[in-house]
Amino acid sequence: MFYREAGQFKTDYASDQAVFPILQDRIGIVVIVLAAYSLVLAQNDFLLNAMMIPFLIFTLAAIGLNLLTGYTGLLSLGTGAFMGVGAYSCYKLTTIFPGVNIIIWIIVSGFFAAFIGVIFGLPSLRIKGFYLAVATLAAQFFLEWCFIRIPWLYNYNVSAAIEVPQRELFGVIVTGPRATAETRYLIVLTIVVVMTWMASNIVHGRIGRMWMAVRDMDIAAELMGIRLLPTKLLAFAVSSFYCGVAGAMLVFLWYGGAESTVFSINQSFFVLFMIIIGGLGSLLGSYLGAALIFMLPIVLRFVPPKFGIPVHAATVEHITFMTVGALIVFFLIVEPHGLARLWQIAKQKLRVWPFPY
Amino acid sequence: MRAPTGSHIAAGEVLLAVENVSLSFGGVHAIRDVSFDIRKGEIRAIIGPNGAGKTSMLNVINGFYTPQAGQITFKGQTRSKMRPFEAARGGIARTFQNVALFRGMTALDNIMAGRTLRMHRGLFWQIFRYGPAMTEEVEHRLRAEEIIDFLHIQHIRKIQVGRLPYGLQKRVELGRALAMEPDLLLLDEPMAGMNLEEKEDMSRFVLDVNQHFGTTIALIEHDMGVVMDLSDRVVVLDYGQKIADGSPDEVKSNKTVIDAYLGVAH
Ligand SMILES: Nc1ncnc2c1ncn2[C@@H]1O[C@H](COP(=O)(O)OP(=O)(O)OP(=O)(O)O)[C@@H](O)[C@H]1O
């Protein structure tokens, strides 16, 4: 009853073309964003550091992969490596030019990832589906090899790992061991909110329609005058940009240091599972998928003990694997549009409630 | 909808000419040495029994197939093959025998996708959406709405086309082609699988598009009644060869054509 567009007449096409034409949706978004920001007041390091920061970072990576796989229909198994390109670029940039604002380098490292993404996206003109996935897999292994075998990338550290240096922003420490969870959370949140807004703008406009057209029926898209290669490469570029920024944040604003294994094929699958469960071709789905995959083990780990049920770390891991596996099978077979679609259905029901139609 | 622009060819002159085109797939000769032309402003029907090569001919015209021999002259430019992108740029739009809509997108988005070539704001403006990108979006939304009104599909504009019944899908596909404001519209069996009422509606739309907007139309259709009513000239293909070409009445009384349709042995 309360959620419906009744009485909200769209007087022009600009407001109808808006991303959230319904007022309740817009209010909801504002409330959620404000609530997210107010979490810093909770003074809860565990909440921010172990849950919110990684959740947001993986959401950004999931959005990146979703732009490519969900919106453009190009399956990629190289997400982990593209995240790695972002992380290593950021590390090189900030150690070569320590004076430049670290936030700028985090964003710029996205461009490096975009560039690499475009190069490995080139075969996508000729090959599709399974074979393209294999090509991105090659990218994954090649880049991983670079992260291990090119010591210049990690500044010849004996640990063979990125060691995040301390950097300040307006006198506040934002990276390195002395940066507080609150500061890092605020930066991650702001970047993810802004980049989600941008992704939403892109997919709702001309470029988003070109991507989806290529995904749904590439021959018809070509006949609309959409050139396949530039369109696919743009998807690779934007997608890898998102993954690159996510990778840089993962190391600089969460881990504080990382070896090449962080960017392994496992990470690629991890993000892929998020968008399958959350919903292919949905930004909301990227959030839901990341939340589910990321929060599930944490909930399993900490909720049962509250009720006096002891669980082993190993058990948690097993249950997580089984649940995630079952969910993937479920969504692939029953609802390819994932949690996001279930949410839409619920909303539709709410709109007409209490009437069945 | 605006009348098509950008063409210096006057009504009645040759808009597209196909000369001595041959196309084969391995051993299958889909088209053998076929020549015909389409004049600006007319409805040109292409008919023939199943497997005659009609769809293949459209695929040659908009560049999906490369003919082994022959040439295509479009708007005065002669080439041995078209490229899909060039064809779209040049003002050729197309619907498919088996609907080829973007199934995951709404009817409105499908039609908006038809306007891609006419929209120019790049990634930079799209990222911010508000401002120039939105101005452009609204301007083209108005065009899309005109097409939606014209085809009477207001009620389904926000529905994913994959969920629409077949007849409506065909209509949305026509809308998407119209959104390109083409000079030449290729329709591959637009009425196949429709009931009588839907066929009548679709015939009306085809005629209206031709008369009000002056769009030249090449129409493949099996329903002879529709062909006779709509078309100005008819070309008949059989086993990849042209067996007749002329006004509907001439073609109807042509002995070879009657034999081809009745399946007389060659
Ligand atoms: N891509 C292809 N590969 C191989 N053979 C093809 C291909 N496309 C068409 N053909 C063959 O070319 C011949 C002509 O086919 P086409 O689809 O043009 O016929 P049509 O006149 O459109 O028939 P219909 O009325 O059934 O649609 C057929 O024998 C068909 O099998």
Ligand SMILES: [Mg+2]
């Ligand atoms: Mg055909």
